[in-house]
Amino acid sequence: MYIVQIASECAPVIKAGGLGDVVYGLSREMESRGHCVELILPMYDCMRYDHIWGLHDAYLNLWVPWYDSAVHCSVYCGWVHGRLCFFIQPHSQDNFFNRGRYYGENDDQIRFAFFSRAAIEFLHASNKRPDIIHCHDWQTGLIPVLLYEIYKWHGMANQRICYTIHNFGHQGVWSEQTLRATGLNNDAYYYSPERLRDNNHNAINFMKGGIVYSNHVNTVSPHHAWEARFTSVGCGLQPTLGLHHYKFSGILNGIDYEVWNPESDRYVPHPYSYDDFDSKSLNKKALRERLLLRDAPEKPLVAFIGRLDHQKGVHLVHHAMYYALERGAQFVLLGSATEPGIDSWFRHEKEFLNSNPDCHIELGFNEELSHLIYAGADMIVVPSNYEPCGLTQTIGLRYGMVPVVRGVGGLLNTIFDWDYDQEHPVEKRNGFVFYENDSYALESALGRAFDLYYQNPQLFRNLAIQGMQCDYSWTNPGDEYDELYERIRHKE
Numbered sequence: 001m002y003i004v005q006i007a008s009e010c011a012p013v014i015k016a017g018g019l020g021d022v023v024y025g026l027s028r029e030m031e032s033r034g035h036c037v038e039l040i041l042p043m044y045d046c047m048r049y050d051h052i053w054g055l056h057d058a059y060l061n062l063w064v065p066w067y068d069s070a071v072h073c074s075v076y077c078g079w080v081h082g083r084l085c086f087f088i089q090p091h092s093q094d095n096f097f098n099r100g101r102y103y104g105e106n107d108d109q110i111r112f113a114f115f116s117r118a119a120i121e122f123l124h125a126s127n128k129r130p131d132i133i134h135c136h137d138w139q140t141g142l143i144p145v146l147l148y149e150i151y152k153w154h155g156m157a158n159q160r161i162c163y164t165i166h167n168f169g170h171q172g173v174w175s176e177q178t179l180r181a182t183g184l185n186n187d188a189y190y191y192s193p194e195r196l197r198d199n200n201h202n203a204i205n206f207m208k209g210g211i212v213y214s215n216h217v218n219t220v221s222p223h224h225a226w227e228a229r230f231t232s233v234g235c236g237l238q239p240t241l242g243l244h245h246y247k248f249s250g251i252l253n254g255i256d257y258e259v260w261n262p263e264s265d266r267y268v269p270h271p272y273s274y275d276d277f278d279s280k281s282l283n284k285k286a287l288r289e290r291l292l293l294r295d296a297p298e299k300p301l302v303a304f305i306g307r308l309d310h311q312k313g314v315h316l317v318h319h320a321m322y323y324a325l326e327r328g329a330q331f332v333l334l335g336s337a338t339e340p341g342i343d344s345w346f347r348h349e350k351e352f353l354n355s356n357p358d359c360h361i362e363l364g365f366n367e368e369l370s371h372l373i374y375a376g377a378d379m380i381v382v383p384s385n386y387e388p389c390g391l392t393q394t395i396g397l398r399y400g401m402v403p404v405v406r407g408v409g410g411l412l413n414t415i416f417d418w419d420y421d422q423e424h425p426v427e428k429r430n431g432f433v434f435y436e437n438d439s440y441a442l443e444s445a446l447g448r449a450f451d452l453y454y455q456n457p458q459l460f461r462n463l464a465i466q467g468m469q470c471d472y473s474w475t476n477p478g479d480e481y482d483e484l485y486e487r488i489r490h491k492e
C-alpha cells in the first residue's frame with residue numbers, strides 16, 4: 001500500500017508531545033511491513049533541522065488556492081531517521097510557520113487550514129495518489145472535507161482517509177471565514193449541523209469535519225473511544241461520534257522500541273535491560289549528579305514528564321511533588337506550561353524549592369533530559385484529568401519505572417494495579433492506579449508505591465522488571481492499522 005501521513009508533528013524533527021512520537025513510530029512500523037510511507041509536514045522555522053538528512057527542493061512552484069487568489073509555496077524533501085518527509089514552506093506575508101513555535105498563535109486555525117489545503121494541493125499537483133491518506137488531529141481535519149468535496153472531482157476519487165484524534169480537547173473551532181479561505185465556498189451547505197457546524201457554538205469545527213468526511217475515525221485507546229462517545233470527555237462531539245459510530249474505534253498507541261530502548265539509547269549513560277536491571281541505579285546516580293540532587297541511595301526518585309496543562313492534572317502533579325518530599329523521596333519534574341498562569345505558578349515553585357537537595361523542577365521542553373529521567377527515576381506519576389492514550393507511562397515501563405496513574409483513557413488500558421487489579425494475574429501487573437480526581441486518591445496509590453519500595457525493595461524491583469517485559473511496541477497496533485487500512489481501501 002502507498003500511505004501518506006499528514007500531520008503537524010513528527011518526532012524528533014517536530015515534537016511538542018505524543019502526536020510527534022506516534023506519527024513517526026506508526027510510519028516506521030508501516031514501512032517495516034513493506035508499505036510505502038511518506039509524510040507531509042509544515043516547514044517550521046523552529047523545527048530540529050539537525051534531524052533531517054539530505055534536505056533538498058522537491059517541488060518549487062506549488063500554488064495553493066487561498067481566498068480569491070493563490071499562495072506560492074516551495075516543498076522540500078528530506079529523511080528524518082529514514083522516513084521520507086515533505087515540508088511545505090509558504091511564501092506569504094502571513095509567515096504561517098515562521099513564528100518560533102509550533103502552536104499557541106492567535107491565528108492557529110488559519111495557519112493549519114492553510115497547511116491542510118496546501119498538503120492536499122501538493123498531492124494533487126505532484127500526481128501522488130496514495131491508497132491511504134492518514135490525517136491527525138484538528139490541524140488536518142479539513143483535509144477529508146477538501147478531498148471529498150473538491151479533489152475527488154479532480155482525479156482523486158480513489159483515495160481513502162483514516163482520521164486519528166489524539167486529543168478531543170482541541171478541535172479547531174473558528175469562524176466560517178476559514179471556509180472561504182480554503183475554497184469551501186458554499187457557507188450554508190458546510191455550516192449545517194450534519195457537516196461542519198460546531199455542536200455548541202456558532203462556528204465551524206475542523207475536527208467535526210474530519211469525523212464526518214473520513215472513511216474511518218479512531219482515537220488512541222479503546223477506553224478513550226468509549227469515554228469520548230459517552231462522557232463529557234468528547235467535548236461536545238458525542239452526538240457526532242454517535243451518528244458515525246459504525247466507523248469509529250479506539251486503537252492503542254505504541255511506542256517506537258528503537259527510539260525508546262534503554263539498551264541502546266544514546267542519551268542514557270549506562271545502558272541496561274531487564275536482565276541487567278542493577279545498572280539502572282548508575283543512571284539514577286548520573287541523573288542526580290546532572291540535576292544536583294543529593295546522592296541518597298535509599299531514597300526513591302519520582303518523576304513527572306509532560307505538558308503542564310489542566311489535562312495533565314497539574315494540581316495533582318503539584319501535590320505529588322510535596323507528598324513525595326514528605327515521604328522522604330526525591331522528585332524531578334520536567335514540563336512546559338501551556339498557559340502563563342501555570343508557568344508563573346511553577347516558576348514560583350522552582351524558586352521556592354531551589355535549594356532543596358531532593359527536588360528539581362526543569363521548565364521547558366528537553367528531549368535529551370527526558371531520556372535520562374526515564375532511565376534514572378524509579379516511579380513516574382501520571383495523574384491526568386483525561387488521557388487519550390498517554391505515552392509517558394509506557395515509555396516509563398520500558399525504562400523500568402513503576403507508573404502511578406489515574407485510571408482514565410489509555411492509562412486504564414496500559415497500567416494494571418499491583419494490589420487490586422482483577423483482570424490480570426500478579427505477574428502481569430505493572431503499576432499503581434487511582435480513580436478519583438483528588439489528592440487523597442493520589443496519596444493512596446503513590447503511598448502504596450512508597451510502602452512497597454521501602455518495605456519490600458525486592459518486590460518493588462520485581463514489579464519494575466515485570467513492567468519492562470510488557471509489550472507496548474507498535475507490533476500490535478501496527479496489525480490493527482494494517483487491517484484497518486486494508487479494509488477502508490476497498491470501500492466505495
Ligand code: ADP
Nearest residue numbers: 017018306335336364365366367370390391392
Ligand atoms: P501529550 O498529551 O502531550 O501528547 P503523551 O504522554 O501522549 O502526552 O506524550 C508526551 C511525549 O512528549 C512523550 O514522549 C514525553 O516524553 C514527551 N514530553 C512531554 N513533555 C516534555 C518535556 N517538557 N520535555 C521533553 N519531552 C517531553
